[in-house]
Amino acid sequence: MNSSPNLVNVLREIVSNGSADASKIALLTQEEQELIKELQEDHLLGEALLYIESIDADKNWEELKERIKIKKNPIVINWRTVFQYAAVFVCLLGLVYVFQNKTNKPDKIVIPDDAIQLVLENGDIQVLSPNGEKQIIKKDGGVVASQKENQISYTSNNSIDKLVYNEIKIPYGKTFVVTLSDGTVVNMNAGSSLKYPVQFIKGHNREVVLEGEAFFDVTKDKKHPFIVKTRGMDVKVLGTKFNVSSYKEEADINTVLVEGSVSLSSGAKPNEKTMLVPGEKGTWNNQKTAIAVEKVDTRIYTEWMTGELVFRKAAFKDIIIKLERSYNVTIENNKKELWDKKFNASFNKNIENIDEVLTAMGKIQSFSFKKEGKRITIN
Numbered sequence: 001m002n003s004s005p006n007l008v009n010v011l012r013e014i015v016s017n018g019s020a021d022a023s024k025i026a027l028l029t030q031e032e033q034e035l036i037k038e039l040q041e042d043h044l045l046g047e048a049l050l051y052i053e054s055i056d057a058d059k060n061w062e063e064l065k066e067r068i069k070i071k072k073n074p075i076v077i078n079w080r081t082v083f084q085y086a087a088v089f090v091c092l093l094g095l096v097y098v099f100q101n102k103t104n105k106p107d108k109i110v111i112p113d114d115a116i117q118l119v120l121e122n123g124d125i126q127v128l129s130p131n132g133e134k135q136i137i138k139k140d141g142g143v144v145a146s147q148k149e150n151q152i153s154y155t156s157n158n159s160i161d162k163l164v165y166n167e168i169k170i171p172y173g174k175t176f177v178v179t180l181s182d183g184t185v186v187n188m189n190a191g192s193s194l195k196y197p198v199q200f201i202k203g204h205n206r207e208v209v210l211e212g213e214a215f216f217d218v219t220k221d222k223k224h225p226f227i228v229k230t231r232g233m234d235v236k237v238l239g240t241k242f243n244v245s246s247y248k249e250e251a252d253i254n255t256v257l258v259e260g261s262v263s264l265s266s267g268a269k270p271n272e273k274t275m276l277v278p279g280e281k282g283t284w285n286n287q288k289t290a291i292a293v294e295k296v297d298t299r300i301y302t303e304w305m306t307g308e309l310v311f312r313k314a315a316f317k318d319i320i321i322k323l324e325r326s327y328n329v330t331i332e333n334n335k336k337e338l339w340d341k342k343f344n345a346s347f348n349k350n351i352e353n354i355d356e357v358l359t360a361m362g363k364i365q366s367f368s369f370k371k372e373g374k375r376i377t378i379n
Helices: 005-017 030-041 045-052 061-067 079-084 086-093 095-102 299-306 316-327 354-365
Strands: 116-119 125-128 133-137 143-148 151-154 165-170 176-179 185-188 192-197 206-217 226-229 233-237 241-246 253-259 262-266 274-276 280-284 292-295 308-315 330-333 342-348 369-372 375-378
Touching (some): 005 030, 005 045, 125 133, 165 176, 185 192, 206 299, 241 299, 253 262, 253 299, 262 280, 274 280, 308 316, 316 330, 316 342, 316 354, 354 369, 354 375
Parallel strands (some): 151 176, 206 226, 330 375
Antiparallel strands (some): 116 125, 116 165, 133 143, 143 151, 176 185, 185 206, 192 206, 226 233, 233 262, 241 253, 262 274, 280 292, 308 342, 369 375
């Protein structure tokens, strides 16, 4: 029964104990209090309670509207025959529920900050649980994608003839895997988002938009180049494996090539192409006139997929940013001389918690810290 919960509780208490607490009765509306009084006078409390607990107000709503006029006309009821007119009885008992649920606008859904969000083409947001399973359904009932645990996979569908986009947003502290309709696998790092077509269309480049960090294992298709667009640099490939990092809070946009080849171009000079070979990193930011290329150990930039955090001659201020993303915490540093200190370190977030990481670093640079919930203060 979907009647007013307060009303039902008072009825139960009176039927069981012969009376109800005055404070509970005070929570009822004036109309509900009058109803209780009339039922008591006519010795119908027990029958009323049994009826309430057996009826479905939603199911009988259409019948209720036909039987009564919910406007300005007063409702006069003979309680001795009330159970012959169930719809009227349900109307009175469920008055508050009915008006709230049938006429009010629904409350805005609050999405937790640590939720993985899938934004559909119509703006609807679905929350994906890392341990859950669900199907993403189109308006016509067709299945667009299937999610299982920390991965969502899109299916190839030739019946789709226009570009329709989804966007996935990964919060701090979590990672996720997206398999696109062409079979390309994208490992998403914490604090990242990816906008992509539900279905790649013949005759169009395979374009996605990245904010944050992701590792791409691109399915080869010479006729349809794969392009990763970031806030300042485009990465164009045919089929290869590479990592792109383009966080807003970091000045540099980095592309590290593991396998194959990629072509880089900046937003400032889109016609100037820079080619990478495996083992190279291309770096650009809006303070530079060209994309800088250097040889690197690619493992440093890709082991985050297994939970590994690798720092080589990394400034403490940069390490803090990555720790905040990986562990979903906020770190305030009150020991300013630490900012530019360089560290070489490796941690695995799947094994070592943030307390253990900071304790180890604190022994090297002589600092202590205090942790309150997700907030950490370094002293």
